[in-house]
Amino acid sequence: MADSSFKGLAIGGRSLETDDAINFAERYEVTYICPNKHITILPFSSEAEVPPVWECRCGKIAHVRGNTPYKTPKKASRSKTHWEMLTDRRSMEDLQKNLDERLKMLESGKIHRGL
């Protein structure tokens, strides 16, 4: 029972990778102002054609007022992944040493694969 259960993962599965090295596509923010002076700011791709009007939340037609460079959102603090916690505790050399030791034990038959 214990061997067949999933541990530490939600149903639907998500990537444990961070977006550190990912570069988003170039974009800018377009401001729309409606007759009730509600301001709507929307990000658009630099390649996209910007619509001159946008429907405001109040139902009125908001007109475009200008573009500004896209503000990169602040990175929210997140919990460390298992791999990051491991690398915090052990150096890569230690881990390599451990792996070699376990592989040797596996080859000699002292331990066996789970299933």
Added chain:
Amino acid sequence: MRLADKGYYVRFLNPLYNMLKKAYTLCCRNRYKTFWVLFAIVQIYLYFTNEPINYNEPPPSGDLSLYHYWIDRGTQFGVWPILHEPSVYPPYAFIPMLFAGIFSYQNLFLFKIIWYFLMMFLWGFGLKLLWEQVDKSSKSKISNSFTDIFHLGYGSCYYALFYMLAMGGVFSSRIDCMAAVLGLYGFIALKNSEKATSAFFTAAAWTKVFVGANFTPLFFATKKKVKNVILPACIVSAPILLLMFACQNHFYPLSFLQGQSSRNLQIESVAATPSMVSELFTGAHNIIYNNTIYTNEIISPVCDFIAQILNYILVLATAIILFLVFRARKADETQLILSGGLAVILGLIVFNKVGSPQYFTALLPTLAYALSTEYKKQWKITCILGFFVALFTQMIFPGVYKYIINYDPYHYLGILCLAIRNCLVIALFIVVIYNLYKLGSKVPKDSKVSK
């Protein structure tokens, strides 16, 4: 019939009447405390009219979102109105916006709260100064009724309070509120120092032109023009000149004047009223939203023609009013500044292509201060008319305005309100011009000209 029974009155209504009478006497005896309690209530009312619960309703505080947008954009991307692009407001208008913007950390809600508190403190301080000035000049310290309070001059502070209440949210959520309070400080300083008055009026003019119009009668009324009027005005305007030299090509301090010349008639303007009323009968729909300056304008061949000639009429009317002010230059200084200033302001409103509700904020400093002077009896009609103008202004915006622009079945009600308000504005203008004319005609030979 049982209700009219004598016993019923004795048992129930008589104690209630006595209680109310006691409360009234208490309020009149403690007039200072009563005033501040009412002031707080009015501020709460202004906040809730500014922020309607229904998102679809046009919020009177809409302009604050624009102010916040300008400051937010400036602090993040370095694009400032006036410095980098033409602006609809004069340069000093951005000082209170910057103040609220810096402490609000890009949060619109916080920006609005800081703005309301700033306006509340500035007006509270102004009314406190006005109250103290009345305190010094009033002979009797005891008042048993509200009529006594008005006779003693405290009516000026109460008038300001009720005017705010009548104007509603638009009063506190526009830059005009800032200019008006500067105008009030200017009037309060008039007794002690003309220099300070000149400085305050100049600052008000660089915030929003209307209140600054009080500067012109001050110029005519004073004897030592250079020392008391021009020099303080130059000192207050110096930072703008310095900025202009520093930025050279990228500075638009007078751009707020250019934006008005090419626009059409705004639906609320006095000149647009005949066309608006005629639309009721002809059934024509000519209201168009101008998205560059966020206003609803009326467009028809007649209105285009009126809009074109109104530019010239405004200049001509201002010249005539200034001549009337010049004619009355030897009259009492305070009277001249009050009447002349109000005449110029009303001239700028009546012959303007724009008739935004916040413009009527500019009348308050003059009307309120006039009730604290010895001429309060002469100003009674003007003040009553002014109050009703403010009241109808609130009824139009945020009241029936949405009916007019949406061609709602009730839009005749909106146009009726608009017509009544604009007729009241014209009546007020005529009364003020008549007073100014009378002031010029009856100049006593031994009048005290100025200090």
